[in-house]
Amino acid sequence: MTLSEEDYIKAIYHLGKGENHTVSTNEVAEKMETKPSSVTDMVKKLSEKGLVNYRPYKGVSLTGFGQKMALTLVRKHRLWEVFLVEKLDFSWDEVHEVAEQLEHIKSEKLIDRLDKHLGFPQVDPHGDPIPSKKGEFKKAIKKLLSEVPIGVNGICVGVKDSSAPFLKFLDKNNIALGDTIAVKDKEEFDGSLHIQIKNRDIHISQQIAANLYLKITE
Amino acid sequence: MTLSEEDYIKAIYHLGKGENHTVSTNEVAEKMETKPSSVTDMVKKLSEKGLVNYRPYKGVSLTGFGQKMALTLVRKHRLWEVFLVEKLDFSWDEVHEVAEQLEHIKSEKLIDRLDKHLGFPQVDPHGDPIPSKKGEFKKAIKKLLSEVPIGVNGICVGVKDSSAPFLKFLDKNNIALGDTIAVKDKEEFDGSLHIQIKNRDIHISQQIAANLYLKITE
DNA sequence: ATAAATTTTTAGACAAAACTAAATATTTGT
DNA sequence: ACAAATATTTAGTTTTGTCTAAAAATTTAT
Ligand SMILES: [Mn+2]
Ligand SMILES: [Mn+2]
Ligand SMILES: [Mn+2]
Ligand SMILES: [Mn+2]
Secondary structure (H helix, E strand, O other), X not given: OOHHHHHHHXXXXXXXXXXXXXXXXXXXXXXXXXXXXXXXHHXXXXXXXXXXXXXXXXXXXXXXXXXXXXXXXXXXXXXXXXXXXXXXXXXXXXXXXXXXXXXXXXXXXXHHHHHHHOOOOOEOOOOOEOOOOOOOOOOEEEEEHHHOOOOOEEEEEEEOOOOHHHHHHHHHOOOOOOOEEEEEEEOOOOXXXXXXXXXXXXXXXHHHHOOEEEEEEO | OOHHHHHHXXXXXXXXXXXXXXXXXXXXXXXXOOOHHHHHHHHHHHHHOOOEEEEOOOEEEEOHHHHHHHHHHHHXXXXXXXXXXXXXXXXXXXXXXXXXXXXXXXXXXXXXXXXXXXXXXXXXXOOOEXXXXXXXXXXXXXXXXXXXXXXXXXXXXXXXOOOHHHXXXXXXXXXXXXXXXXXXXXXXXXXXXXXXXXXXXXXXXXXXXXXXXXXXXX
């Protein structure tokens, strides 16, 4: 597979929400930042290669083989993201662009060894699950921290309230996107939470918890 | 620069022995495993871009800018090779093919961080020097171990005598290509050497030393 | 010095991946 | 149900990098 074919397969995979929905030419074009006519050309080719099911005017979906390829690419992309953050001290929001290139390196051994070097991580720096070599993985969902049960941990991926006072509070208390958060205990009385964030134990109010999104895998 | 352009620049650099000799179309074609006519096409383009000096029928050499590019690529290639061996436990002879791909990843930050992660290595797993960010580096030369002065260290890169008994000896004494060897002391009497190899101190005869090639940087 | 051998370039073609403009199919709104 | 709006495909180009075959230049050998 060429780099270009790989990026199309990944786009179709992501647009299908990992559930292999049929997606339209226009959707793919928008995601790939290209023209619909280019997409038509490419999906015809991918169809010939047995990677997608394509019905003119009706849309495109991945074949079993195409899904396998997509998961391999997602695995590679996310492992590289972990590498960049964990080993090279990249920040949360800098890794995507570079991983977008690294994911295309062809060497099964490289990925196996990288996986090992990283300690077989289960999620990437954005909280998204890393498919196993066989293509298995748990789905990730986004929840408000206040709705996460005790014992679960996830990654902080967004805020509901983005007002200056709230962001200032987060900053002052050293809570940032990309941080790993574990829910340790919940107070019955006021719904406040005892959480562990980056190996630090802190106590936050229910209002705070109700404005932070966590990505968790079940 | 495209991946293809980069590989041509590297080929011209290596054929020019790092001293920017003018090289012929046919030499480039052979190294790149392509046709001379393709080389002509490409060097014309590289010439337009100011990366090479090209005179029809006379050959091609790198411009100052082209040399800069070549050194950046060599730096990236060799840093990745170190990474593969040191961090991912690849062996000496497996790294080239993968580094050939990784060298094309575009991210200055990635290379700076990788360099740091590896502890700013000076040589790659083949004993070849790694250019600094500014493009400076020491030249490497290949010498018989018996001719290397005391105190110097290098990497074992080949054998002069490749007979079964000699190779068997090396195997039995755990001496392999890719090993780092430092010359600790030399006996006046018989020319035998005390060397350190992979943190092990051993004593070898002059005959052995006269059949092992070391790559050293001065 | 000239012919033969070799190297290099040119001309013309092709495949991959993109684009624009025009044609056609589908969906939406009345 | 039909016209208008939207989505999609087709047709024809372009760019990049490659190739083969033929022409031209250079080098080598007599
Ligand atoms: Mn990509
Ligand atoms: Mn990610
Ligand atoms: Mn390369
Ligand atoms: Mn090397």
